[in-house]
Amino acid sequence: MNWQNTGNIASKKYKCGYCGSPLASQKGYTATNYVNGSTRTYGWIYICHSCEQPTFFDINQKQTPGPLIGNKVKHIPNTDIENLFNEAKSCYSIGAYTSSVMCCRKLLMNISVSEGAKEGAGFAEYVNYLNDNNYIPPNGKKWVDSIRKLGNEANHKIKFKTPKEAERILNFTEMLLRFIYELPGIMEDTELET
Incomplete structure (x- = not known):
């Protein structure tokens, strides 16, 4: 350009x-x-x-636009998941905090379905699927469930989400993506090198 x-x-x-x-x-x-x-x-x-x-x-x-919050997560095999995470970060950068939180909620569904859950389930079922199949780190169900709960509020209530809420949910979402995709991807790269 x-x-x-x-x-x-x-x-x-x-x-x-x-x-x-x-x-x-x-x-x-x-x-x-x-x-x-x-x-x-x-x-x-x-x-x-x-x-x-x-x-x-x-x-x-x-x-x-404001600075992008968060970092790139490597080894995400599904471009829809990667694009949705980038959309959540972009929403935050322009001050669309409620939209950012809603994208993170939608990510739970996309991740769950990508990892084998049945499409069309309720959001609580998606969180349970991730938990029951060990996609959530130990003691992590509480913060993953907060993504779902705040996302539900953003989707079903009139009140707007704050920058602090959106940043917290983006951080939780990034950590979930790192746990599910990036850390196993790094391990696979390391195994290939040896």
């Missing part, structure tokens, strides 16, 4: 809301307006060095 007429602006450290790269950029644009004889700055657009996507900062330093 080639951004036309970018200039050097004050360097800014941030985490890209598109690719998640931590960076310091000084390539971008300044948004100004000429009012009553003076120029007023309204914000800045910085261009990421890694993915070349634009990130806007207003005069209060609010970042749009």
Whole structure:
């Protein structure tokens, strides 16, 4: 991608809301307006060095899209699960916290079905399936069940979910994905090396 007429602006450290790269950029644009004889700055657009996507900062330093929360999880064999997890993180980055929580709830169903559960079951059955088939770490059923419960609230209640709730659920979901996919994948890679 080639951004036309970018200039050097004050360097800014941030985490890209598109690719998640931590960076310091000084390539971008300044948004100004000429009012009553003076120029007023309204914000800045910085261009990421890694993915070349634009990130806007207003005069209060609010970042749009916000930084991606969480990390990439390796060895997820099902692209629908990986895409849904990325969607949950993207929802968080734009302030759609309720949507982020709902995506995490849906992930429980997708993971369960991907691992052999019957499609069309209730969410409690999906959690039980994961637990009964040892996809949940010891003492982990409580936090997996909290993904289901908060997701149910997001889906069936009017009240919006908070950034803190969404971040907690995303962290739980990431840990579940690591336990089910990444750790066994790393073990398989290690066994292949020996």
